[in-house]
Amino acid sequence: MSLAGTVPRAGAGRVIWSVGYVHGLSHLYMLALPPLFPLLSRDLGASLAGLAGILGAFNLITAATQYLAGVAVDRFGGLRCLRIGLALSLLSLALAALAPGFWTLAGAFALCGLANAVYHPGDFQLLNSRVPAARRPFALSVHNFAGNVGFALAPALLAPVGFTLGWRAALGLAVILGLPGLLALFLLPGDAPQPRPGRRAPGQRTGLAEVAGPAVLLQLLIFTLFSLVSGGVQSFSVLAGAGHFGYGLSDLNRILALYLLVGTTGIVLGGTLLQRGWSETTAFASGIVLAMAGWGLAWSGLGGLQGYSAGMLVIGFAMGFILPARDVIVARMTPPHLQGRIYGFVTTGINIGQFGAPVLVAPMVQGGHTGLYYAFLMAALVASLLAGLSSRTARPKVQTKGHP
Incomplete structure (x- = not known):
């Protein structure tokens, strides 16, 4: 399928910015708890391990239900499902804000993890x-840009x-910020009738087997590896930099903030180049190579703190640059009647990576094996590059006959 495989409706600009705002909210809600950990630990008597467990459960619930949310999207339409999902997110956050104890908070965020599956x-x-x-690379750039802002x-x-x-x-403020997004979704025109599959060929796969062909599994791997690197850098680069090089925590936190900031610049440039005709596979591979160079510079110790800063800024830019290309690759291979299911399936990799980063990386950093930490994330980048290059020849094994 090409990017022109569906018929756009009126008000594309409103859709782009409304969906972008809601996507930013979803990322804000994913990280709403960690900045509040010290306060929650003090007021609720919860351990940091217990609070981290709430976050882990959030991601596991999203990962376990995201494909089913994709089935619902294909059946009922994305807009209807987003309205329900955002309303459920706001309800769960309101319950969390009123939580009298740890288990009520945990239950509220479990509900929020379920709502998160639909986004x-x-x-x-x-x-x-x-x-x-023609505007989809721009739309995907706005989508990713808003997600970074939410984080x-x-x-x-x-x-x-x-x-x-x-x-x-x-948490009450997080609910208030969600109300304009919910209003924007309800102001958009309702969903058009959803595409239906053509007549099935004898022996054609159905259900999850129809979606999980080699090309789609490859994209799931790419999303997982990318999320693993992103989570590993965002959550553990400060501790690893302090342990491996002896840099100050305040300097490392400032560098991490700049890493996140330049990522938004990378998203804008990546989307612009795609809009101007760059191949999404070329853009993806170029971004991964740049990320490897930046991570290698940060790991090398060359130039001291200044060299480390330069390397982190390079990988931050590259990680943003990759995102629009990664999403366009999936868009080009997805038939209209499987959009919800395929996106629900491959973006489960985001949650797998976010869950896997602390499980795999934390023991390395906490055990003082920081060199292994840098090598592990470099290996994940190399694997991402190989998977991205393989997507040039991989083809989705889904039936598209009968679709526009």
Whole structure:
């Protein structure tokens, strides 16, 4: 399938910015708890391990239900599912803000993890079905840009509010920020009738087997590896830099903030180049190679703290640059009637990577094996490059006959 495989409807700009805002909310909600850990530990008597367990359960629930959310998107439409998902997110956060104890908080965020499952399949189905093909690289750039902003707002906004007014006020603010997004979704025109598959060929696979062909499994691997690297850098580069090189924590935290900031610049440039005709596979491979160079410079110790800073800025830019190309690769291979299911399936890799990063990386850093930490993430980048290059020849084994 090409990017022109669906018929856009009116109001593409409204769809792009509405979906972008909602995607930013979903990322804000994914990281709403960690900046508040010290306050929650003090007020609820919870251990850091217990609070981390809430976060792990959130990601596991999302990963376990995201494909089913994709099935619902294909059946009922992305917009309808996004409305329900965001409403459920706001309800769960409101319950969390009122939680009298640890287990109530855990239950509320389990519900939030369930709601989180709908965002990626719903977002992508809506963008691919309502945005003209020529504008989709831009739409995917806005989508990723908003996600980065959401991640950045968790510590930048919720933490100051939490430490000033309390963690309940911070979670209440997260609910308030979601209300304009919910309103924007309800102001969009309703879903068009969803595409239906053509007549099935004898022996054609159905259900999950129809989706999980080699090409789609390859994209699942790419999403998982990319998320593993992203989670490993964001969560553990400060501790690893301090342990491996002896750099100061305040310097390393500032560098990490800049790493996140330049990622948004990479997203904009990556989307712009795709809009101007760059091959998505070329853009993806170029970004991975640049990320490997940046990570290698940071790992090498060349130039001291300045060299480390330069390397982190390079990989931060590259990690953003890759995102639009990664998403366009999936868009080009996805038939209209399988958009929700395929996006629900491959973006499960995000949650697998986010869950796997602390499980795999934390023991390396905490055990003082920081050299192994740098080598492990470099190996994940190399594997991502090989998988991305393989996507040039891989073809999705899904039946597209009978589709526009």
